[in-house]
Amino acid sequence: MIDKKITSKILKEIKLSENILLHLHPSPDPDSIGSALALQEFLLSLDKKVTIIAGDSKDKNHLEIFPNVKSIKAKNIFETDLSKLDLFIILDSSEPSQISKLGDSQKYIANIKKIVIDHHPTNKNFGDLNLVLPKHTSTAEILFDLFNLWKVKITTNMAICLFLGIYSDTGGFSNLNTTPQSIYKCSILAKNINNLPRVMFEFRNNSSAQELKFIKLGLVNNNILFNNKVAISAITLKDLKKNNLDVESINKVQLSETLRKCKDWQITIAMVETKSNYNTLSMRSRNEKYDLTKIAKRFSGGGHKVAAGALIEASPKEALKQLIAAIHKCFPELGEP
Ligand SMILES: [Mn+2]
Known part of the structure; x- marks a missing residue:
């Protein structure tokens, strides 16, 4: 009430x-x-x-x-x-x-x-x-x-x-x-x-051609981890430039939700370097038991159990490392990365 x-x-x-x-x-x-x-x-x-x-x-x-x-x-x-x-x-x-x-x-x-x-x-x-x-x-x-x-x-x-x-x-x-x-x-x-x-x-049905091009880039850059249970698509500024994509025309949520269509991947994350060493995360999970607010809290983010956002200020390589370590810590039941 x-x-x-x-x-x-x-x-x-x-x-x-x-x-x-x-x-x-x-x-x-x-x-x-x-x-x-x-x-x-x-x-x-x-x-x-x-x-x-x-x-x-x-x-x-x-x-x-x-x-x-x-x-x-x-x-x-x-x-x-x-x-x-x-x-x-x-x-x-x-x-x-x-x-x-x-x-x-x-x-x-x-x-x-x-x-x-x-x-x-x-x-x-x-x-x-x-x-x-x-x-x-x-x-x-x-x-x-x-x-x-x-x-x-x-x-x-x-x-x-x-x-x-x-x-x-x-x-x-x-x-x-x-x-x-x-x-x-x-x-x-x-x-x-x-x-x-x-x-x-x-x-x-209103995606732009740029958004679909970004999804393609996301699928190419997808890392499948934790025994096929976690998918992290990591995209750097360099990747965006190489593909003539500007930060304003991409849709991170669309990418994390496209990855979530796969029934195997329990946690899906689009991690995009939107400014130099500034990696924004759009995270989705298929099940509330993988409560993404736990990860979001570690990286000055917020949101809901199955849909959250966050930010890692580090080089993309280092950010991916930190993210994998955080998933490992928050959800030990997933096993080794
Ligand atoms: Mn809302």
């Missing part, structure tokens, strides 16, 4: 505010984008001034399907003047580094009023008000409940945004976090979407 004291405090703060900021987290996923756009639509209906900033990522690949996506400003938090804003509603972000990794975002947002709404169990509760519900599949699902509680009329645009957020964070209702309630909520949203099959078709 949602704590009604917090939700009414959140609504009160919103009503007291004039200028409200929303953001997308680095490498924004459909939950980040859909939640921000759906909340914006609600805030606009209350005559608030709303700014959504795109944050660190310039990548717009999977954005086109979202209604009003053009309203998102191509700015990061450090390019945003917070002095004219009353409230920052921080969605789908477990800690300040999910606002920006380009500087000390915690310090930069210290003086603005903050509401955190999130479903990551690793959330650091860094807002003035925090609504963190780890049993919800997605931030979009939390917003669905809030809108319901506040008797907000769900428009077609809001329905598409929330549907895609829930659908995507549940891996199309196939991730282990999927609940009957999340599917039920989507069925209610579906009633507000005219051409759902078309929306879903475009959403599921």
